[in-house]
Amino acid sequence: MAFTVIIPARYGSSRFPGKPLADIQGQPMITHVVARAQEAGAERIIVATDDKRIASVAEHHAEVALTAATHESGTERLSEVISTLHIADDTVVVNVQGDEPFVPAQNIRQVALNLAKDDRIAIATLATPITDMEEVLNPNAVKVVVNARKEALYFSRSPIPFQRATMMTDPSKADPSCYLRHIGLYAYKAAYVSQYVHYAPSALEHIESLEQLRALWYGDIIHVDEAVAPPPIGIDTPEDLQRLISSS
Numbered sequence: 170m171a172f173t174v175i176i177p178a179r180y181g182s183s184r185f186p187g188k189p190l191a192d193i194q195g196q197p198m199i200t201h202v203v204a205r206a207q208e209a210g211a212e213r214i215i216v217a218t219d220d221k222r223i224a225s226v227a228e229h230h231a232e233v234a235l236t237a238a239t240h241e242s243g244t245e246r247l248s249e250v251i252s253t254l255h256i257a258d259d260t261v262v263v264n265v266q267g268d269e270p271f272v273p274a275q276n277i278r279q280v281a282l283n284l285a286k287d288d289r290i291a292i293a294t295l296a297t298p299i300t301d302m303e304e305v306l307n308p309n310a311v312k313v314v315v316n317a318r319k320e321a322l323y324f325s326r327s328p329i330p331f332q333r334a335t336m337m338t339d340p341s342k343a344d345p346s347c348y349l350r351h352i353g354l355y356a357y358k359a360a361y362v363s364q365y366v367h368y369a370p371s372a373l374e375h376i377e378s379l380e381q382l383r384a385l386w387y388g389d390i391i392h393v394d395e396a397v398a399p400p401p402i403g404i405d406t407p408e409d410l411q412r413l414i415s416s417s
Contacts, residue, residue: 172281173213174206177243178267180220189267201270203230208274217250248366258360273398280356291389293356295396296349311351321391
């Protein structure tokens with residue numbers, strides 16, 4: 170199945186400036202992300218950045234689109250790329266973050282295939298089971314609750330569902346297997362990205378600081394499948410990167 174991968178890549182980061190250019194085994198991080206998209210079988214790979222340093226590296230490995238520096242989200246950056254490059258409305262676009270050098274190629278392809286299964290789906294994304302309560306209680310680990318059709322009911326930084334019998338007395342005794350951690354990998358049709366950025370921001374997305382809640386607010390279907398390959402932990406600091414390199 171044909172699909173396009175767009176990789177939003179920002180230079181600025183409060184905890185890890187220049188992250189997409191960080192060295193991993195002699196290659197900048199962004200080139201590893203491009204390689205994962207190539208392994209997934211993407212027909213077209215575009216690095217979307219507002220930074221010429223990232224662009225000068227990425228252009229040797231993928232198509233590059235220079236974007237405005239004023240975007241507040243990766244989705245807004247994608248929308249500019251789709252508009253500027255006149256990407257067809259029915260193109261399946263997978264959003265792979267520029268700081269995910271170890272994202273499994275199988276997962277990239279998985280969201281693209283899932284989106285194509287049902288025209289009702291606006292967004293396809295992934296989740297993975299949580300195995301310890303520390304992660305359940307960590308607000309940086311986003312939890313998701315789904316229905317019987319694998320459609321997202323809600324995303325939250327709080328523990329959802331709330332296990333009343335234990336959480337109100339001793340959270341350490343709660344069962345972590347009741348929880349799913351959301352993985353920030355998205356597939357959508359190009360036309361939907363353009364539709365999404367014209368939605369007014371919702372109160373819930375501001376409260377939780379979770380962009381995907383805007384789609385739920387307007388009644389759009391987000392399909393959530395369990396990732397076929399174990400996702401790596403996020404890279405927020407140079408120390409996170411070193412731990413991942415050491416364990417790989």
